[in-house]
Amino acid sequence: MESSVTERCPWCDSLVSRAKFIEIEAKIREQERKRLAEAESALRKQLEQKFQHDLETAKRAEAAKEKAEAEKRLASVVGERNRMQEKLKQAEAREATTRKEAQAAAEQKAKKELAEVRAILQKDHDQKLLKREAEFSREREATQRKLKDMERQLQRKTAGEIGDGAEIDLFEALRGAFPDDLIHRVPKGQPGADIHQQVRYKGEVCGRIVFDSKNRQKWGYEFVTKLREDQVGAKAEHAILSTTMFPRDKRELCIESGVIVISPARVVALVEILRGLMIRLHALGLSEKQREQKTDQLYGYITSETYVQHQREADKLTQDILDVDAAEQREHQNTWKKRGTLAMRLKKVLRTVDTEIAAIVEGVATE
Numbered sequence: 001m002e003s004s005v006t007e008r009c010p011w012c013d014s015l016v017s018r019a020k021f022i023e024i025e026a027k028i029r030e031q032e033r034k035r036l037a038e039a040e041s042a043l044r045k046q047l048e049q050k051f052q053h054d055l056e057t058a059k060r061a062e063a064a065k066e067k068a069e070a071e072k073r074l075a076s077v078v079g080e081r082n083r084m085q086e087k088l089k090q091a092e093a094r095e096a097t098t099r100k101e102a103q104a105a106a107e108q109k110a111k112k113e114l115a116e117v118r119a120i121l122q123k124d125h126d127q128k129l130l131k132r133e134a135e136f137s138r139e140r141e142a143t144q145r146k147l148k149d150m151e152r153q154l155q156r157k158t159a160g161e162i163g164d165g166a167e168i169d170l171f172e173a174l175r176g177a178f179p180d181d182l183i184h185r186v187p188k189g190q191p192g193a194d195i196h197q198q199v200r201y202k203g204e205v206c207g208r209i210v211f212d213s214k215n216r217q218k219w220g221y222e223f224v225t226k227l228r229e230d231q232v233g234a235k236a237e238h239a240i241l242s243t244t245m246f247p248r249d250k251r252e253l254c255i256e257s258g259v260i261v262i263s264p265a266r267v268v269a270l271v272e273i274l275r276g277l278m279i280r281l282h283a284l285g286l287s288e289k290q291r292e293q294k295t296d297q298l299y300g301y302i303t304s305e306t307y308v309q310h311q312r313e314a315d316k317l318t319q320d321i322l323d324v325d326a327a328e329q330r331e332h333q334n335t336w337k338k339r340g341t342l343a344m345r346l347k348k349v350l351r352t353v354d355t356e357i358a359a360i361v362e363g364v365a366t367e
Contacts, residue, residue: 038317044269045318051173052265062165084139166215167194170242170267174211177268178275193230193239197271199278206282208236209274213264214243221247224259231259237295238274242267255299273302 007021008014010028167185174183174197182198193210200206212227223241231239239259246254246261253262253270262270277298281291301307 041314042318042321044272045315047177047268048265051169051268054173055169055264058165058169166242166264167213170211170213170264171195173268174271178271181275191230192234193227196234196236199275201279201282204282206275207238207278208234209238209240209271210234210236211240211242211267214241214245216243216245219243219245219247221256224256224261227259228257237278237291240267240270253303255303260299260302270302273298 006015007018009016009021010024016024171183171185174181174195178197178199181200183195185195186192193212195211195213197209197211198205198207199209210227210231212223212230214223223243227239227241241256241259241261242264243261244263246252247256250261251263253260253266255261260270277294281294286294
């Protein structure tokens, strides 16, 4: 009975059976899904590349600025050292002058007075010399300490300065990728995670995500312990630790104590996935227990080998698309070059024709 029911084909508008109509609609949906998935992968890759480029540019600018400031401070310290050396030379010159004057005065007095004066001058000279030596020694040590401090500042930056730069980069990337959400940084010195993101959809709050950004030379489990506590305090659904260092034998992405540990370049792409899940769960109105189950399933998936393979395949396909675009651009350039050459030849032929016609028109007519 169902086979006798007919529908209009979405492609050619001809009458087809109900079963054929359902089959065609399924194919159309599958094709649309594939195109959407490919477009999303290409866009995600472009966003990742832009984020990495902006990150490298900001790092180079910050390094150049700090180096210039350090060199300026070092030049100031060196100038101060030179001034102290000049003062030392002047003091030694004055001391020599005083010694000559004392000797001249002593020669004019009696031997007894000369001996007494010499004793007094020698004692006074010794005291002044010891005092000056102590002062110069203290100044020399202070200058050396300043020079060493400047050298240490040139060779390294503090962990706080590095961390602030990474946190600002993450904050700006999140604001640019999710303009509809409420995203803010927690001021330094106040408790809580570095960044809070309130996920919104059509004016409704669907949940929260908290972030910490670490740019350290060594991994520490206290990072996830602290962020987990901040997550509970903020009543957030997810906690993400953006870091360049990972636990032993792990890289790119892993789950530690319920906290997602991920490299900075992949944070935005992951938040897109989490945000989509949060919006769907909010729309379905699931209970807290059901949401936790779905979250556990998602965490299991994003840390699985299957997800890693899909990511690698997506990266490869994105690169293939870029290669195709580059090849297409080269082909266009060759076509434009050939077209330009032919156009120039055409103009030359037309000028020749115009010249010959002018010669006929302007020539003297014969009877």
